[in-house]
Amino acid sequence: MTLAYPMSDPRTARPANALTDAFDRLGMRMNFSRESEIYAQDEDAEMFYRVVSGVVRTTRVTLDGRRQVGDFYYPGDLFGLESGPEHRFAAEALTDCEIMVVRRAAVRAFAGDAELDRAMLDATHQEMERLQEHVVMLGRKSARERVASFLMSIAQRQSDGHADLPMGRQDMADYLGLTIETVSRMLTQLQGESIVEFPSSRRFQVRKWTALEALAA
Amino acid sequence: MTLAYPMSDPRTARPANALTDAFDRLGMRMNFSRESEIYAQDEDAEMFYRVVSGVVRTTRVTLDGRRQVGDFYYPGDLFGLESGPEHRFAAEALTDCEIMVVRRAAVRAFAGDAELDRAMLDATHQEMERLQEHVVMLGRKSARERVASFLMSIAQRQSDGHADLPMGRQDMADYLGLTIETVSRMLTQLQGESIVEFPSSRRFQVRKWTALEALAA
DNA sequence: CGGTTAATTGAACGCATTCAACACGAGTGG
DNA sequence: CCACTCGTGTTGAATGCGTTCAATTAACCG
Numbered sequence: 001m002t003l004a005y006p007m008s009d010p011r012t013a014r015p016a017n018a019l020t021d022a023f024d025r026l027g028m029r030m031n032f033s034r035e036s037e038i039y040a041q042d043e044d045a046e047m048f049y050r051v052v053s054g055v056v057r058t059t060r061v062t063l064d065g066r067r068q069v070g071d072f073y074y075p076g077d078l079f080g081l082e083s084g085p086e087h088r089f090a091a092e093a094l095t096d097c098e099i100m101v102v103r104r105a106a107v108r109a110f111a112g113d114a115e116l117d118r119a120m121l122d123a124t125h126q127e128m129e130r131l132q133e134h135v136v137m138l139g140r141k142s143a144r145e146r147v148a149s150f151l152m153s154i155a156q157r158q159s160d161g162h163a164d165l166p167m168g169r170q171d172m173a174d175y176l177g178l179t180i181e182t183v184s185r186m187l188t189q190l191q192g193e194s195i196v197e198f199p200s201s202r203r204f205q206v207r208k209w210t211a212l213e214a215l216a217a
Numbered sequence: 218m219t220l221a222y223p224m225s226d227p228r229t230a231r232p233a234n235a236l237t238d239a240f241d242r243l244g245m246r247m248n249f250s251r252e253s254e255i256y257a258q259d260e261d262a263e264m265f266y267r268v269v270s271g272v273v274r275t276t277r278v279t280l281d282g283r284r285q286v287g288d289f290y291y292p293g294d295l296f297g298l299e300s301g302p303e304h305r306f307a308a309e310a311l312t313d314c315e316i317m318v319v320r321r322a323a324v325r326a327f328a329g330d331a332e333l334d335r336a337m338l339d340a341t342h343q344e345m346e347r348l349q350e351h352v353v354m355l356g357r358k359s360a361r362e363r364v365a366s367f368l369m370s371i372a373q374r375q376s377d378g379h380a381d382l383p384m385g386r387q388d389m390a391d392y393l394g395l396t397i398e399t400v401s402r403m404l405t406q407l408q409g410e411s412i413v414e415f416p417s418s419r420r421f422q423v424r425k426w427t428a429l430e431a432l433a434a
Numbered sequence: 435c436g437g438t439t440a441a442t443t444g445a446a447c448g449c450a451t452t453c454a455a456c457a458c459g460a461g462t463g464g
Numbered sequence: 465c466c467a468c469t470c471g472t473g474t475t476g477a478a479t480g481c482g483t484t485c486a487a488t489t490a491a492c493c494g
Contacts, residue, residue: 060349060353062357062434067357068353068356070349070352084339084342084343088349088350089349124341125301126301127345128299128345129301129305131345131352132277132299132306133305134352135285135287135351135352136279136285138352139355139391139394140285177357217279217280217281
């Protein structure tokens with residue numbers, strides 16, 4: 001039962017059809033089941049990837065086992081363009097996923113395809129902006145603010161009342177540079193102040209947008 | 218008295234002459250004095266930049282005044298390619314600087330210039346890797362480890378015994394997501410363990426490379 | 435030298451972590 | 465339908481790392 005995560009991400013707000021075409025033309029569709037690896041940390045980077053359905057996360061594990069989640073990718077998002085010769089982060093299917101995969105060489109052969117060039121460049125820039133935001137968050141925000149920011153970004157993606165969290169608390173914690181306990185405490189705190197409401201642990205609703213926005217800073 | 222920061226950055230280890238040529242051909246050289254602004258936060262991104270001499274830092278200040286340093290750029294480094302329509306970080310001259318500036322449009326007109334394309338792409342990828350490292354550091358490393366990593370990266374740049382810190386403690390702190398006091402404490406701690414030695418506050422020498430490397434993780 | 439800024443040190447506090455216990459939900463089998 | 469289990473999430477109490485605020489020392493520049 002793969003939950004559908006609709007492609008209403010503001011970050012992906014661009015005419016996706018042309019790009020989809022390019023990917024369809026050059027690449028191939030693959031399926032990944034929950035918690036399976038799409039590519040490994042330190043693996044050679046020979047492909048580009050595009051989420052068709054499901055959610056992907058990138059992670060990096062240090063020698064002594066500490067884990068950092070790079071980002072989460074939703075339908076329409078490009079990923080795997082992060083690095084030079086090899087991937088610094090692994091990519092894993094958070095849910096069951098359909099992924100379009102295309103060889104870098106194939107894309108390079110189509111250099112000059114204005115549409116494709118533009119899409120790749122855009123995606124790279126978006127990726128950098130996300131990373132920059134992430135740096136500011138980890139460097140200068142409190143636990144409370146980090147959790148608030150995170151909920152904001154998820155809530156913005158969903159149009160209607162309720163928003164779903166595709167990831168568990170551990171993934172949130174590893175993305176935010178916190179522990180599961182702290183994440184959990186901040187969530188109950190925000191709920192206690194009626195800023196958000198959790199009918200279940202994976203589903204929530206924003207009650208006070210302005211308050212949340214102020215915290216997300 | 219502008220201190221010379223030699224161009225021995227391992228991150229910039231590529232045939233710089235050809236790229237220098239391209240920049241010389243298309244751009245113009247500008248001088249910035251210490252602490253002056255090269256471009257502002259949220260300013261339109263119309264240029265690319267290359268450090269000729271001196272050191273540049275990028276910073277972002279949140280609404281309530283918290284500051285995050287993005288990175289430091291040394292001779293040979295390209296910067297200002299961070300984002301889409303506008304810069305998320307400001308760029309400032311840390312020391313007196315000579316900077317090569319080139320309009321993005323000019324570079325775009327030379328698309329197909331394989332040398333230049335490659336250099337721009339490389340720089341973008343390097344930039345992403347730095348950001349990824351930064352995220353891991355801020356998300357998962359202790360104060361001690363952050364400071365050690367930072368000293369490592371500086372020390373690697375200098376070939377001979379002594380290494381110079383072009384930036385003050387506040388800049389280090391804002392880069393590492395710490396306070397000046399914590400940075401200072403960690404430095405004295407590392408010095409107490411004879412891992413590094415500071416003859417003056419802006420100059421140091423690594424005594425135990427393996428120990429420092431182990432900490433930098 | 436004095437005057438000024440930058441860096442270090444000290445002591446108390448507080449936020450996030452750690453370690454441990456408990457609650458909840460989904461599946462499974464009696 | 466309930467009991468049992470396992471994974472996941474929440475809550476509590478104690479600890480500790482980094483911060484905060486304040487005072488001192490060191491470096492820089494006239």
